[in-house]
Amino acid sequence: MFNASSFTFLIIGIIASLVLIILCAQQYLKTKKKFYPKRIITAYECRMYVRLKEAFPQYHVLAQVAFSALITSHNLKIRNQFNRKVTDFVLLNESLQVLVIIELDDPTHLYKVEEDKFRDYMLHEAGYRVLRYTEIPSVRQLHKDIH
Structure with missing residues (x-):
């Protein structure tokens, strides 16, 4: 005890x-x-970035650009629809004007068709051209699509 x-x-x-x-x-x-820290872009997107730089050395390639840097609205409800979205790539000319927005869709986008359509709609309405690729295009294909 x-x-x-x-x-x-x-x-x-x-x-x-x-x-x-x-x-x-x-x-x-x-x-x-x-x-x-977090990777800014995936390994697959890195390959696309390199391809874009190879195809357009005279242009600026931006990755992971917020929609809010590209579009805006006076309506708060509309801004809330895009305030946390990002584009994969934005290609700027020498004058820093947007030439095209490029989306690289991996297999996860198979289930996001409607969401992708709405994203494209917003960017198109703001006056941007959007290109979507499911595979990394060749330099020749990029030249054809963008010029």
Whole structure:
């Protein structure tokens, strides 16, 4: 059985263990990162970026451009429809005018046909030309499609 001194040591041990656990937890929470780096574009999109630079070295290729940098509306409800959307690529001429918006659809887009149509509609209404590719086109195909 326990005597008074054994019980006291047990309580002190439990309290010390709890204090140690709390201190470790606080240290863990202090050092736990809240933000992590993320790839800007996928490996597949990297290949498309390289192809675009190869095809159009005289132009600027932007990746992952927010719709809100390309279009706007006075209506808040309409802005909410595009405020978190991004395009895959925007090709700018030497004067930094948008030539074309390029979307590279991977197999996940098979289930996003209606969403993609609406995205294209918004960009077309704003006056942009949108090209969609399901595979990385050749330099020749890009020249044909964009010029």
